[in-house]
Amino acid sequence: MNKPIPFNRASAVGNELVYIAEAIRDSRLAGDGSFTRKCSALLEQSLGVPRVLLTTSCTHALEMSALLLDIRPGDEVIIPAFTFVSTVNAFVLRGAAPVFIDVHPTTLNLDESRLERLITPRTKAIVPVHYAGVGCAMEPIMEIAGRRQVAVIEDNAHGLFGKYRGKCLGTFGCLATQSFHETKNFVCGEGGALLLNDPAYIERAEIIREKGTDRSRFFRGEVDRYTWVDVGSSYLPSELLAAFLFAQLEQRDLVQAKRKKIWEHYHSCISPWAEEAAIRLPVIPEGCEHPYHMYHILAPSLEKRQALIAHFRSRGISASFHYLPLHLSGMGRRLGGKPGDCPVTEDISERLLRLPFYFSLTEGEQDFVIGALREFFL
Numbered sequence: 001m002n003k004p005i006p007f008n009r010a011s012a013v014g015n016e017l018v019y020i021a022e023a024i025r026d027s028r029l030a031g032d033g034s035f036t037r038k039c040s041a042l043l044e045q046s047l048g049v050p051r052v053l054l055t056t057s058c059t060h061a062l063e064m065s066a067l068l069l070d071i072r073p074g075d076e077v078i079i080p081a082f083t084f085v086s087t088v089n090a091f092v093l094r095g096a097a098p099v100f101i102d103v104h105p106t107t108l109n110l111d112e113s114r115l116e117r118l119i120t121p122r123t124k125a126i127v128p129v130h131y132a133g134v135g136c137a138m139e140p141i142m143e144i145a146g147r148r149q150v151a152v153i154e155d156n157a158h159g160l161f162g163k164y165r166g167k168c169l170g171t172f173g174c175l176a177t178q179s180f181h182e183t184k185n186f187v188c189g190e191g192g193a194l195l196l197n198d199p200a201y202i203e204r205a206e207i208i209r210e211k212g213t214d215r216s217r218f219f220r221g222e223v224d225r226y227t228w229v230d231v232g233s234s235y236l237p238s239e240l241l242a243a244f245l246f247a248q249l250e251q252r253d254l255v256q257a258k259r260k261k262i263w264e265h266y267h268s269c270i271s272p273w274a275e276e277a278a279i280r281l282p283v284i285p286e287g288c289e290h291p292y293h294m295y296h297i298l299a300p301s302l303e304k305r306q307a308l309i310a311h312f313r314s315r316g317i318s319a320s321f322h323y324l325p326l327h328l329s330g331m332g333r334r335l336g337g338k339p340g341d342c343p344v345t346e347d348i349s350e351r352l353l354r355l356p357f358y359f360s361l362t363e364g365e366q367d368f369v370i371g372a373l374r375e376f377f378l
């Protein structure tokens with residue numbers, strides 16, 4: 001293949017340019033204009049969530065969640081060791097102590113069998129991450145959280161439109177967060193959303209997102225001026241981003257159908273020889289409908305994974321590892337993390353490799369990636 005195959009490539013999939021031109025023509029570029037409202041309404045209706053607020057990133061939606069739950073120094077928050085830094089940073093910023101939980105070797109999701117013993121009187125929240133959009137075991141997680149009176153915030157950065165036992169991911173916890181970063185299924189460059197499943201949080205969330213003011217109520221004509229009423233920051237995306245995002249969300253059937261085809265092509269081509277190559281493929285438990293966010297393999301060892309990355313690079317293919325164990329990062333160690341705390345995370349993070357996966361990936365490009373993978377192992 002002459003052209004390099006990147007790991008990710010963001011694409012326009014519909015009316016992105018038309019809608020951006022419309023926003024410019026209307027001279028309405030700040031947040032919470034008509035495109036923001038359209039994105040929120042589409043997400044509220046398609047997921048069945050009482051209120052969705054677009055944010056500037058999933059990171060910011062997580063930070064808003066920590067503010068909404070009044071997380072304070074001394075609180076503990078249970079977070080998988082195998083996740084992105086933002087999942088934990090949002091709570092550490094408020095002074096919380098993260099309690100890292102290990103993941104299942106199959107789904108790479110939080111291992112709910114370890115949950116109960118990590119809960120203490122100081123535990124304020126559990127943050128399940130639906131890795132690759134494959135749902136965590138939400139029934140036992142919600143049962144434990146309910147019984148121990150701990151809030152659940154779903155980090156659903158990967159899982160928009162995924163389902164667990166027929167219910168949309170992001171609709172189980174009192175709060176949930178989404179990402180529209182350019183690597184996700186639906187993108188606007190940098191963006192996110194906060195899903196407010198518990199309506200009790202709606203009013204304060206609007207205030208926190210609007211610099212701690214009641215400007216949202218002012219815009220709705222509910223107060224005659226707006227003022228500082230609480231802590232907050234600037235978490236609204238511009239209308240230009242919302243215009244791009246709305247065009248993407250409108251094409252959700254097209255995008256999901258294409259991603260399904262890509263995922264299934266990888267899976268059906270690699271499965272027949274995966275065992276012989278000693279690589280492990282993604283596991284989708286019964287009851288999980290995943291949104292085809294990524295395709296990853298587990299190589300037999302770190303050395304093999306690194307050699308495979310180099311092999312791919314020599315063929316012009318970019319493949320990427322994923323999260324490094326958070327408890328073993330510089331910051332994680334300063335917070336007390338040490339090797340052996342989360343052995344599954346430590347093992348899989350060394351062996352995991354994500355294959356190129358994006359809307360415009362062609363079958364020919366995919367076959368080239370699959371061929372290079374097979375050539376390396378067999």
Ligand SMILES: Cc1ncc(COP(=O)(O)O)c(C=O)c1O
Pocket residue numbers: 057058059060083084086087129155157158178179180181191192
């Ligand atoms: C699980 C998870 N949470 C949060 C984020 C942060 O998302 P964003 O880049 O939108 O802030 C990421 C980033 O990919 C992620 O993988």
